[in-house]
Amino acid sequence: MVSTGTMMAWGTGFVVAAAMIEAWVLTRKPNANFDWNEVMLSFADLIGRKLLAFLPISLAAPIFDFAWEHRIHTMSMHSVLAVLLLFIGQEFCYYWYHRASHRIRFFWATHAVHHSPNQLTLSTAFRLGWTGKLAGPAMFFAPLVFLGVRPEVVMATLMINLLYQFWLHTTWIPKLGWFEYLFNTPSAHRVHHASNAEYLDANFGGVLVIFDRLFGTYVEEREDVPCVYGLTTPTRSRNPFVVEFEHWVSLGRDVLKSKNPLTAISFILRPPGWNPEGRGQTAEELRQQANAKMKVKVKVHA
Numbered sequence: 001m002v003s004t005g006t007m008m009a010w011g012t013g014f015v016v017a018a019a020m021i022e023a024w025v026l027t028r029k030p031n032a033n034f035d036w037n038e039v040m041l042s043f044a045d046l047i048g049r050k051l052l053a054f055l056p057i058s059l060a061a062p063i064f065d066f067a068w069e070h071r072i073h074t075m076s077m078h079s080v081l082a083v084l085l086l087f088i089g090q091e092f093c094y095y096w097y098h099r100a101s102h103r104i105r106f107f108w109a110t111h112a113v114h115h116s117p118n119q120l121t122l123s124t125a126f127r128l129g130w131t132g133k134l135a136g137p138a139m140f141f142a143p144l145v146f147l148g149v150r151p152e153v154v155m156a157t158l159m160i161n162l163l164y165q166f167w168l169h170t171t172w173i174p175k176l177g178w179f180e181y182l183f184n185t186p187s188a189h190r191v192h193h194a195s196n197a198e199y200l201d202a203n204f205g206g207v208l209v210i211f212d213r214l215f216g217t218y219v220e221e222r223e224d225v226p227c228v229y230g231l232t233t234p235t236r237s238r239n240p241f242v243v244e245f246e247h248w249v250s251l252g253r254d255v256l257k258s259k260n261p262l263t264a265i266s267f268i269l270r271p272p273g274w275n276p277e278g279r280g281q282t283a284e285e286l287r288q289q290a291n292a293k294m295k296v297k298v299k300v301h302a
């Protein structure tokens, strides 16, 4: 069997090569507005994560060890049914991991880095944030280990999931017909990376979009609403340390200026943009503001 390390090395090599070819082709397009800085920042993220991999700071290992020690069953992966169940189970966990990464500011502090590029290209796929190992997203996949799937198998399926998502980070692949109903596609993921109020907090799936459809977070890309990529307050810095840590710094600042412990905890656990005075910039508040603006426009034109 191919080891996870070998798989990761080949996967990274392929992803980097494809991203560079795409960048080269996009730069040569007439009226190209291609930003190489965004590609470089994604490379800085990739190199940083590879270096951090040498440090024994992962929260995944102790969480997975604990779940494996207390597992209720030991799953054998020798049947098609077992592999299918693992795939669906992993997708379910991924959906909630990703949704939490957008709805809980503590997890968002890492995940926002993936959403920081102001253009959507293949290189975005490997900008995943340096602090993922510390922020503990492994806890969302621990139930699989607790049910009896070996930790290395869980990690391998997660890697395959992320590898699948690589091709979703493109602006040049159109909608794909019936494929859009079941699978995550470039069109669905463009919506996910868009900062337009209409598109915020949508399409959290990995390989599939069925859990988005099931839990009401699926939003279709609209021709009349072109995606604006990046964060609602765009990251303009070209300094990788700013890109990687600005959301942790702003979270820390909000926690420190909190008037009581409840507000401090709320800053950590509530959605990004939450404000104790109720005049924040959560997805819901931004949508309300956009709708109110739209109504004023309609009235003016009436």
Ligand SMILES: [Zn+2]
Pocket: 098, 102, 111, 114, 115, 192
């Ligand atoms: Zn996301």
Ligand SMILES: [Zn+2]
Pocket: 114, 125, 169, 189, 193
């Ligand atoms: Zn993405």
